[in-house]
Amino acid sequence: MSKPLEERAQRVVDEFSMFDDWMGRYEYLIELGDTIPAIDESEKNDDTYIHGCQSDIWIQTEYDDNQDVLRFSGDSNAKITKGLAALIIRVLDEQPPEVVANAGFDFLDTIGLREHLTSQRNNGLQSMVSEMKQRARQYTS
Amino acid sequence: MPATTPPSTAAPAFDPEAIRADFPALDQTVYDDAPLVYLDNAATSQKPQVVIDRMNAYYARENSNVHRGVHALSQGASEAYEQARETLARFIHAPDPDTVVWTKGTTDGLNLIASSFGPTVVDEGDEILLTEMEHHANIVPWQMLAERTGASIRVLPITDTGELRLDRLDDLLSEQTALVAISHVSNALGTVNPIDAIIDAAHAQGVPVVVDGAQSAPHRPVDVQAMDADFFVFSGHKMFGPTGIGVMYGKRKHLEAMPPYQGGGDMIDRVSFEGTTYDDIPHKFEAGTPNISGAIALGTAAEYILNVGRDEMHAYESDLLDYATRRLEAIEGLRLIGTAEEKTSVLSFVLDDVHPYDAGTFLDRLGIAVRTGNHCTEPLMDRLGLPGTIRASLAGYNTRADVDALVEGIRKTQDLFG
Secondary structure (H helix, E strand, O other): OOOOHHHHHHHHHHHHHOOOOHHHHHHHHHHHHOOOOEOOHHHOOOOOEEEOOOOEEEEEEEEEOOOOEEEEEEEEOOHHHHHHHHHHHHHHOOEOHHHHHOOOOHHHHHOOOHHHHOHHHOOOHHHHHHHHHHHHHHOOO | OOOOOOOOOOOOOOOHHHHHHOOHHHOOEEOOOEEOEEOEOOOOOOOOHHHHHHHHHHHHHHOOOOOOOOOHHHHHHHHHHHHHHHHHHHHOOOOOHHHEEEEOOHHHHHHHHHHHHHHHHOOOOOEEEEEOOOOHHHOHHHHHHHHHHOOEEEEEOEOOOOOEOHHHHHHHOOOOEEEEEEEOEOOOOOEEOOHHHHHHHHHHOOOOEEEEOOOOOOOOOOOHHHHOOOEEEEEOHHHOOOOOOEEEEEOHHHHHHOOOOOOOOOOEEEEEOOEEEEOOOOHHHOOOOOOHHHHHHHHHHHHHHHHHOHHHHHHHHHHHHHHHHHHHHOOOOEEEEOOOOOEOOEEEEEEOOEOHHHHHHHHHHOOEEOEEEOOOOHHHHHHHOOOOEEEEEOOOOOOHHHHHHHHHHHHHHHHHHO
């Protein structure tokens, strides 16, 4: 059984609390982008593409019906967006569909990155989360 | 004369530090630790204290509806409102204040023209000529008009440096052309278009021209009579005025022939259920209670610019643009987008290996406000093959120190993301 969402979110918060300046948090976020479960180039198509006004995202969802969990892979052409996508995937990956569908993102508040998940930013992340939740709802009974 | 020519002796009267001190918003830090460097003036400008004070004074002591009351406050408000119209007429050298119609802004003005004037000149099978560098606000209203009338859109292309292909103008201005709509200055590239030549060519074929002056009115002297524009529209908020107020200038003959845009109070002569007669221009186009405080304060903003000296401010901004261009050109891995011979106030650029969103987000954290993305010019970005650019845009209160801060910020951005 994978770790609960709250535990993973807390882990993220703990990691980010190691940096006492914003520059360190940004550098770490950019590094995290490299840890994203990378979507296959061949899977970058209209189905996985999310158009943001400012940056683009690709997100793919797979359902494992043996374990009743979702698996995500993704990418973005902007590094900050990619880092945040990696963070969100890290928290939601291998979680049951109900958990994904109802997930909150308070941990982004705690690490001071919440503003990136607003529609005002137009970076596609909010659409990405909506898409992940919508896919998740397809597998909830 | 090219705008980028550095005046070796900028007008001595123009003191950017004194101008800067008039704008309270410029004197602040963001994110607790970053002094604000405001370089997003093409999106909106900051406001001088006199404009803020004028709005406050209106609401504190003068608030009343215009053109309706016999009482003292209403007469005072009506007078201030019409005086502001006279100031704006002077600002663009309109022949008389009746040809200056208040709007919500450039977008509103363009929609008014497309809705009201458009159908009087555009018929099925006709063509509306735009350019490849237009803002969405100067594309979409015309597409909607084309859809309604059965007309089609033609597009004057640009060169790689971001200048209009005037050599294609003769081809595109055809018997079918019913209307030309073109920006005076490009919001995404800063290119100053040869508006006189285009208007002359269009008029030679009897075609009216609508000029989007959103990016020119704040930065350059504008003379709508000398350019012979049929319509010239701009926004207050980009020229030190309030949001939600703008101007549509139109030639008297057009304004008189056009039907009203919206119906309601203040735009009528007489109303009965059998029929209604409309007020004269400009009030025919100003239905309902207008943005009174906005119009009055925009008058103050225009006065402010006229007092500072438009030619002086333009010369100063040209010099600053030239300095900024040289400094950005010297940065390795930076490519300026839009290198027209004649430009105003805008520096659009891309960085090798750095996405504009990353750059904009990081610069913002450093206190440097720029705009990133497609700047509401998706067709232009498609033409240039770019997902977007980073845009720094200047105003008369910016200084070389602001440009230096931007250059330093770009270096740090490249270090982090490159």
